[in-house]
Amino acid sequence: MRSRLLQWAIAVALLATISAAPAQVAEPGAPEQARPQQAPVPNPESIQIGLSTDRISITSDFSGADLTIFGALDNADPLINRQGRYDVIVVLEGPARPTVVRKKERILGVWINIHSQTFVNVPASYSVATTRAMQDITDQVNFRQLALGSDNIYMQPLDRTEDPVTIKDFETALRGLKKLRGLYTENIGGVQFLTQSLFRATLRLAPNIPVGTHKARAFLFRNGVFIKENSANLAILKAGFEQSIFRFANDNGLLYGLLAVLLAMVTGWLGRVIFRRD
Amino acid sequence: MSVNLFVLLAMGAAVGFLSGLFGVGGGFLITPLLIFYNIPPAIAVATGANQVIASSFSGALAHFKRGTIDFKLGGVLLVGGVFGSSIGIYVFKLLRQIGQLDLFVSLLYVGLLGTVGALMMIESVNALRAARLGGAPSLRRPGQHNWIHKLPLKMRFRASKLFVSVIPVLGLGAAIGFLASIMGVGGGFIMVPAMIYLLKVPTNVVIGTSLFQIIFVSAYTTIVHATTNKTVDIVLALALMVGGVAGAQYGAKAGQKLRGEQLRALLALLVLAVAIRLAFDLFVRPANLYSLSPLEVF
Numbered sequence: 001m002r003s004r005l006l007q008w009a010i011a012v013a014l015l016a017t018i019s020a021a022p023a024q025v026a027e028p029g030a031p032e033q034a035r036p037q038q039a040p041v042p043n044p045e046s047i048q049i050g051l052s053t054d055r056i057s058i059t060s061d062f063s064g065a066d067l068t069i070f071g072a073l074d075n076a077d078p079l080i081n082r083q084g085r086y087d088v089i090v091v092l093e094g095p096a097r098p099t100v101v102r103k104k105e106r107i108l109g110v111w112i113n114i115h116s117q118t119f120v121n122v123p124a125s126y127s128v129a130t131t132r133a134m135q136d137i138t139d140q141v142n143f144r145q146l147a148l149g150s151d152n153i154y155m156q157p158l159d160r161t162e163d164p165v166t167i168k169d170f171e172t173a174l175r176g177l178k179k180l181r182g183l184y185t186e187n188i189g190g191v192q193f194l195t196q197s198l199f200r201a202t203l204r205l206a207p208n209i210p211v212g213t214h215k216a217r218a219f220l221f222r223n224g225v226f227i228k229e230n231s232a233n234l235a236i237l238k239a240g241f242e243q244s245i246f247r248f249a250n251d252n253g254l255l256y257g258l259l260a261v262l263l264a265m266v267t268g269w270l271g272r273v274i275f276r277r278d
Numbered sequence: 279m280s281v282n283l284f285v286l287l288a289m290g291a292a293v294g295f296l297s298g299l300f301g302v303g304g305g306f307l308i309t310p311l312l313i314f315y316n317i318p319p320a321i322a323v324a325t326g327a328n329q330v331i332a333s334s335f336s337g338a339l340a341h342f343k344r345g346t347i348d349f350k351l352g353g354v355l356l357v358g359g360v361f362g363s364s365i366g367i368y369v370f371k372l373l374r375q376i377g378q379l380d381l382f383v384s385l386l387y388v389g390l391l392g393t394v395g396a397l398m399m400i401e402s403v404n405a406l407r408a409a410r411l412g413g414a415p416s417l418r419r420p421g422q423h424n425w426i427h428k429l430p431l432k433m434r435f436r437a438s439k440l441f442v443s444v445i446p447v448l449g450l451g452a453a454i455g456f457l458a459s460i461m462g463v464g465g466g467f468i469m470v471p472a473m474i475y476l477l478k479v480p481t482n483v484v485i486g487t488s489l490f491q492i493i494f495v496s497a498y499t500t501i502v503h504a505t506t507n508k509t510v511d512i513v514l515a516l517a518l519m520v521g522g523v524a525g526a527q528y529g530a531k532a533g534q535k536l537r538g539e540q541l542r543a544l545l546a547l548l549v550l551a552v553a554i555r556l557a558f559d560l561f562v563r564p565a566n567l568y569s570l571s572p573l574e575v576f
Contacts, residue, residue, distance in 0.1 A: 098573035102377045105567075110385075110560045113377045118573055173568035180566075249508060257504030260328050260512050261497040264519060268335035271523030 046074040046228045047088065047220040049201075054232075056205075057239035064182070064207040067092065067127075071218050071230075073197045080222060081196050087130070087137040087221040088191045089148060090201035092234070094125030094183070095212035098158070101170045101177075117170035118158035124210035125183040126150050129190030129201040138224040146226060148219060150175060150184040182206040211236050211246075283517055285315070290329075290521025297333055297522065298529025299536075300545045303492065305330040305463035308518060310387060310552050319380045321511055323370070324503035326462025327496050328515040333522055334464055334492040341486025348437035348483045352490040354444055355469075358451025359458070359495035366459030367502045374507070377571065381560070386461055388557045394467055395549035402542035409539060438479050438487075446477060451491065459499045464492035467549075 049071035056067075069090055073081075080086060099122040105114040130137065134149055143152045155174065157167050178184040183206050191201045201218070217231040238246050249256045289311055297304030305326050312322035341347050373379040429443035450472050454465035469488040473479040479487070504510040533541060 100377065100571050100573050102569050102571065103567050104564055104569070106563070110381070111562075111564055111567075112381055113569070116377060170568070173566075174570065177566065177568060177570050245512060249504065249510070249512070253505035253508060254501065256512070257501030257510060260500050260504060260510050260515060261331055263512065263516060264328055264331035264497075264500075265335045265493075267516070267519040267523055268332040269339065271332070271336045271526070272339050275524070275527035 044074075045076055045086075045220065045222065047218050047230050048072050048074065049090070049216060049218045049230055049232055051216065051232050051234055053234075055235040055237055057237050057243075058209065058211075059239045059242065062207060062209075064209075065205045067203045067205050069201045069203065069216055069218075071199050071201065073199070073220065076197050077222075078196065085223050086193075087132060087224075088199055088201070089131070089134075089137065089219040089221070090129045090191055090203065091148070091215075091217045091219070092125070092127045092203045092205075093123045093215045093217065094210050095123070095214065096121040097124050097210075098122070099174065101174045103170070103173070115166075115170075117162065117167060119155045119171070119174065120158050121154075121156050122174065123153060124212065125206060125214070126153060126178070127185045127187070127203045127205070129187040129203050131189070131191045131193075131199075133188050134186070137221055138226065142224075142226060146219065150179065150186065181208065183208070183210075205236075209236060211238055286514060286517035287521040289315070290518035291525035292521075293518075294333070294522030294525025295529035295532070296525075296548065298526035298531075299533040300529075300541060300548075302545070303330050303333050303337075303464035303466045303489075304522060304526075305458075305465075305496075306387070306391065306461070306467060306549070307552065308522075309383075309462040310556055312514075313383075314555070317514070319383045320370075320374055320507065320509045321514070323383060323460065323462035324500065324507060324509035325511045325515045325518070327458060327499040327503065328510055328512070329518045329522060330458075330462070330464040330496040331493055331500065332519040333526060334466075334489045334496065336523060336526070338486065338489040338493055341489060344486070346483050346486040347490045348435055348479070348487045349490070350433075351435045351438050351440070351447065351479065351483075352487045354433070354447045355451035355454075355487070355491040356494050358448035358453075359455035359491060360498055361448075362452030362455025362457075363459045363495055363499050363502070364455075365452075366456040367499070367506060369456075370460055370503075371507060383461060384556050384560055386457070388553050388560065390457070390461075390468070391549050391553035392557070394471075395546050395553055398542055398546035399550065402539050402546055405539040406543065438483050440477070440479060442477060450476070451495075454491075455495050455499075458492075458495050459503070464489075464496055466492060 049069055051069065069092075071088070071090070073086060073088075076086060098118060098120050100116055100118050102113040103115040104111040106112075107114070128149060134143065140152075143149050146152070147154045155171050157171075175184060182204070185204045185206070187202060187204060190203065191199055193199045212235070214234045214236055215231055216234055217229060219229050220227045237243060289308075293304040293307045293311065296302075296307060308329055309319075309322045309326035312326065313319050317325075338347065370379065373382050429445050431444050432441055433444045433447075434441050450469070454469050457463060457465050457468070466485075466488050469491070470484055473484045473488060474481060500510055536544075
């Protein structure tokens, strides 16, 4: 299957980065001291991201792709910016799904699923791009609070009475398996500043990316302090023929089954007609 | 899930070749092969059942033309088969919910293929040895009756020249139906010997009748799997069927060049190999003890 790099050049949300600093025109005749000396207001920096499309269709030969998201900082402090102390983390989070983790144990020589733990809100996929290594951006504690990063997503167990150590083991295994399947990825250095305020984030879409509503979120940090978050939704769909089959099979199981049977019979009959032996 | 279409076609062709060579449906090879190819067992089983329809339909057409189908016997087997298949599908769903489906499917395969393979091996080796010694092959004596013929509720099957109780017929049908829905097989490899040795059905109608019954039980299984478990993959099945139907023709031609006992010995080897390969996965420590699955709604 040919590998295709899908570059989703996604439109730039070039939001008024040259912020409208209102020109302070001194009114003629007004006494200078009538305007109290204002202390410089702390910059209300904010972050914006833009998607050129709110849906991506994947075809049956989809072999993974890079998704590019553009974004911009508003009211960025030029000094801090020059020192490179703004950090951006962009996340594409897949739909949350209840997931069962099972653990095998050996019984009479056979490996059997014995233990299981269900988590109710596991993101089906979780792709991260950052300006720097996560630990260089801020403390682990902050990441935990924000539930940011594939190791920090909060996974709620269905059975809370279970021993926390056991739950932790299953949780670790769950994250490990998701990473192994390429569903939880981290792209360090995947966010690059193109100008002082414009950045580009490159996220990996796994070949087996789940369909559904994904959420793109951008987090802004200044000097290791979380400032602002912004998000946009992105629907990932199976395209064309695949999608029709998928939907048909789910919505209309009986008819789909009948069609499958009919198709098999026609194939069998055609086989006889084409390769007639008797 | 992304899989290679050409691998599937080749897989279908290889199994089709073998099924044409040995005169078997090939379901018992397709499902394990799909599992080896990392298709989830639940999908492998349901799709295997779908694939079986194509090959049995093709075969049954030939038997229909020759008039070697006992419709009455097939009908009674079918009644049992639908019953067994319904139970099988319920068990399938239950096992999937508790996460033991993969294990159960593998155990059934290892147990059944191992037994059938070993029996066939013994039988064909004996036959080969007898043929070499020049002795007459031991024939079954059709006049002999067993306990099965003492059961009540007898029914007459004219095409098979048989007067037998419906209980074992229904029971056999149900057992095959159960296996069909859980293993994704037609069940011919159990049905044919059972009909010959237990029910004493004449050999000439056995294969046609079993194929006739397999079509309908597999069709029923496919439809119910599609409705309740949503595990039938029509594209996957089609690729396997197309490859299979083509491969079967060449297999049948090749089969005419080999002797019966040799064929049976080869088939026995193949069946045993599949059983050993599946058993291997059961006993060897898996690379990862943990596995993920979506939560099935009870």
